[in-house]
Amino acid sequence: MLFKEFVLHNFGIYRGRHVVNLEPERGRPIILFGALNGSGKTTFLDGLQLVLYGKQARCAGRGSMAYPDFLRSCINRYIPPGEGAALELQFTHHHEGRWQTIRVYRAWSVRNETVRETLEVYRDGDPDTVLSEHWNEYVEDFIPSQISELFFFDGEKIEALAEESSASAIIRTGIHALLGLDVVDRLSADLKVIQRRRRAEGLDTKAQAQLTAKQAELDVLTQEMRNLVFAAAEQRDKVAQAEVKAKAAKEQYRLEGGELAEQAAVIDARLQKLREEKKRQDARLIELASGAAPLLLVQDLLNSAHDQAVREQETKRAKELLDELKARDRSVLKILKRAESRSSVIEKVAAKLAEDRTAREHHAVQPIYLHIDPPSLALYSKDNLKQLRAEIKRELARARELSEQIDHCERTLAGMPSTETLAPLAQACTELTDVHQRELGGLAYIEQKQAEVDRSLERVEREYQSLMAQEAQLLFKSETNERVLEHIAKVEGTLKQYRQVILAKNLARLSALILESFQCITRKKNMFARIEIAATDYRLSLYDSQGNQVPSYQLSAGERQLLAVSILWGLSRAAGRPLPAIIDTPLGRLDGEHRSKLVKNYFPAASHQVILLSTDQEIDDVLYSQLSNKISKEYIIEFNNRTLGSEIRQGYFDFCEAVQ
Amino acid sequence: MIVETVRVSEKAKAQLLSLKRRTGIQNWNVLCRWALFLSLAESTVPPAEDIQTDSSVEMSWKTFAGQLDEVIQAVVLERAQRDGVAHSDIQHFFKLHLHRGIAYLMNMQGDMLSLFALLKC
Numbered sequence: 059m060l061f062k063e064f065v066l067h068n069f070g071i072y073r074g075r076h077v078v079n080l081e082p083e084r085g086r087p088i089i090l091f092g093a094l095n096g097s098g099k100t101t102f103l104d105g106l107q108l109v110l111y112g113k114q115a116r117c118a119g120r121g122s123m124a125y126p127d128f129l130r131s132c133i134n135r136y137i138p139p140g141e142g143a144a145l146e147l148q149f150t151h152h153h154e155g156r157w158q159t160i161r162v163y164r165a166w167s168v169r170n171e172t173v174r175e176t177l178e179v180y181r182d183g184d185p186d187t188v189l190s191e192h193w194n195e196y197v198e199d200f201i202p203s204q205i206s207e208l209f210f211f212d213g214e215k216i217e218a219l220a221e222e223s224s225a226s227a228i229i230r231t232g233i234h235a236l237l238g239l240d241v242v243d244r245l246s247a248d249l250k251v252i253q254r255r256r257r258a259e260g261l262d263t264k265a266q267a268q269l270t271a272k273q274a275e276l277d278v279l280t281q282e283m284r285n286l287v288f289a290a291a292e293q294r295d296k297v298a299q300a301e302v303k304a305k306a307a308k309e310q311y312r313l314e315g316g317e318l319a320e321q322a323a324v325i326d327a328r329l330q331k332l333r334e335e336k337k338r339q340d341a342r343l344i345e346l347a348s349g350a351a352p353l354l355l356v357q358d359l360l361n362s363a364h365d366q367a368v369r370e371q372e373t374k375r376a377k378e379l380l381d382e383l384k385a386r387d388r389s390v391l392k393i394l395k396r397a398e399s400r401s402s403v404i405e406k407v408a409a410k411l412a413e414d415r416t417a418r419e420h421h422a423v424q425p426i427y428l429h430i431d432p433p434s435l436a437l438y439s440k441d442n443l444k445q446l447r448a449e450i451k452r453e454l455a456r457a458r459e460l461s462e463q464i465d466h467c468e469r470t471l472a473g474m475p476s477t478e479t480l481a482p483l484a485q486a487c488t489e490l491t492d493v494h495q496r497e498l499g500g501l502a503y504i505e506q507k508q509a510e511v512d513r514s515l516e517r518v519e520r521e522y523q524s525l526m527a528q529e530a531q532l533l534f535k536s537e538t539n540e541r542v543l544e545h546i547a548k549v550e551g552t553l554k555q556y557r558q559v560i561l562a563k564n565l566a567r568l569s570a571l572i573l574e575s576f577q578c579i580t581r582k583k584n585m586f587a588r589i590e591i592a593a594t595d596y597r598l599s600l601y602d603s604q605g606n607q608v609p610s611y612q613l614s615a616g617e618r619q620l621l622a623v624s625i626l627w628g629l630s631r632a633a634g635r636p637l638p639a640i641i642d643t644p645l646g647r648l649d650g651e652h653r654s655k656l657v658k659n660y661f662p663a664a665s666h667q668v669i670l671l672s673t674d675q676e677i678d679d680v681l682y683s684q685l686s687n688k689i690s691k692e693y694i695i696e697f698n699n700r701t702l703g704s705e706i707r708q709g710y711f712d713f714c715e716a717v718q
Numbered sequence: 719m720i721v722e723t724v725r726v727s728e729k730a731k732a733q734l735l736s737l738k739r740r741t742g743i744q745n746w747n748v749l750c751r752w753a754l755f756l757s758l759a760e761s762t763v764p765p766a767e768d769i770q771t772d773s774s775v776e777m778s779w780k781t782f783a784g785q786l787d788e789v790i791q792a793v794v795l796e797r798a799q800r801d802g803v804a805h806s807d808i809q810h811f812f813k814l815h816l817h818r819g820i821a822y823l824m825n826m827q828g829d830m831l832s833l834f835a836l837l838k839c
Contacts, residue, residue, distance in 0.1 A: 340742055343830055347741075348748045350786065354837045355755040356793050363796040427805070428795050434788040447837070454834050461831075 059200060060667055061638050062159070064109075065146035066706075068134040070101035070119070073703030080638075082667050082690040090685070091671040092711045093695035098704035099671050102695060103642055107210075108132070109145035109164050110197055112177070126173040129166045136702060142167025151200055158182055160200070162193070201637055202235065209630055209665065212642035216622045225625060226596040229568075232629035233596065237564055239557060246553055253546050256539040265529055272522045279515045286508045293501045300494040307490045311483040322474045329467040336460045342453055350446055353438055360438060367432045369424055376421035383418070387411040558593070564632070565591045572598075572628030578663075579620050579655045598625070616648045620656075627660060638667035645676040657681045662688040679713035719779040719787075720794050720812045724750060725771035730820045734775065737823050741830045746775060747782045753819030754790070754812075756836065758797050760822070764814040771813065 061080040066072040080089050093099035104117040113125045120128045133143045144165035150157050159182050166175040179189035189196050234240045353360060394404045569589040577583050588601040600608040613621065645653050661668055677685065692710040737749050757764065783790050794812060803811045826832050
């Protein structure tokens, strides 16, 4: 991983856009920054932190500020907040066998009182939305924040590390980060959470209670069913008894004449039928009466009328004939006269004809008073009336028969035994039938209840079964929980072991590295033969060549600082990651020789890219000359009184000037 | 026709009503026919009487005679001839016999069966 370019825009004390090329040349890892106090060195470092880690950045200038407030405070005071500030960092990174260039662009401004931040990440020149959106996660791939601590330090940190307790803290952090033990710790913590959760999920006592209650319900219903069965049997007996009694009463009733009473019903029905038939018969008779029947009263008149009609007809005919004959006779006589017959003949003929006519006259002079043609009376001839008479006779006979039958029925009915004698028996019959009906009703009721209980039983049984299934499930769950808890315990054990073993292995290695680093930069090279880091509390112990522990108070302040540097150096070497080192004024309390040692042995070896920030008092001209062949680029961070902003320009402190 | 309209007296009307009830015959004309023939069948001559046919009962000859139009005429005229009734008195003759007949019916006891019994079948 290599920083290539860093851009500050309106950031902190840096007004306007400032581009810094950080790329080292081969063999010259150092990028030197000279900056006097208050010129913007800290701001510069904060910028590097901020551009990479955003909210998670540990910036010196932040304190306990909320992130948006911090961002706001980082906008150069002479710039309108709407314009905002920005930071850019371009670095190369070896990934999956090839180098890629990542550029992070973080900008923010204030609009409507709110701070808006944009983050854009470019991969090999193209915007990469995935990286942009999930930068917080990806940055861990490039520079894990934990490890960055080890490559990013300043003099204060060194001084702090000089304290034993802090040393053990940083060792612990470093070791954990390096070995990925933080992951192991996190796993452990997660396991504990799961453990807690699963323990809480014990067998639900509520379910248990429900099951017991359901069982009780089931028992109650079963008992009820049994009772009902028994009751039903009893009731059936009652029904049978009542039936027997009712039957006996009916029989009694029948014997006492109840039968006749039933017959009465039959006879009554018959009577009704007869009456109806009689009605019909009467109607028939009326029909007959409305017809030619009354003629039978005057049959003889009818007969004589008929004779008369015949006579009248004859008379009429005779009269007609006579008229005809008269006319003919006249014409005959005329013919004779015209034929000039002898008058004696004519007289004789005339006389004969007159005689004949006279004889016929008798028939013609019969009285006519009816003026009715015989056919009109033909309908009512003797024979027809005879038939009518016969028919009437039949219908009358039938009518009489019906009357008789009706009478007979009525008499029979009248002769029936009175209802009074049968009343008590009938009563008894009715009562006992009622009882029988009641008992039947009782039985029906019990049977209905049985059906209900049956349904309830079925339902409760189903509910019970489902509760049982649930319980089984819960049981299974709890068994699963138990298994899981068991496994968690095992895993915890394994993790513990892992941690121990891996620590032990690496602590040895780390100790060696730290010792080596220390020996590189200390004057008393041979004083210390061994370093030991306790696996328990990570306390660092020094041992001399004799094997005796050298207590820390025996070291000078400077030596303690050097030890601190060694620890960091050792950790960074143990990390095995080629990350750039950023060192900020680390020389503080060291004396000249120690400084020299650091400058000669440590700074160039700290990493393949070492960004070194110093005041004019620390890397002074002497040390500068010792360092110069390892310097790729040098810059000065200067505050410009005119523009009221800091600037970064190439070059380093001009010692010639200072000397003057 | 013998008469254009057949009318009866108040008394006859009351009698006819009673006969209606007793025989069950609801038609005036039927009862009147029976009455007429009943009287005609009786060989005696009904006594001369001045009958006021002022009741509300009246029917046309057609209604009275029905299908028996010519037969009734024949029987009435035949009897009239026997009794030597002048043609001009025929209507009076008819009225007398009708009312006598109604009275005869009243005298008969019983119901319809008795009516038929008169026929001597």
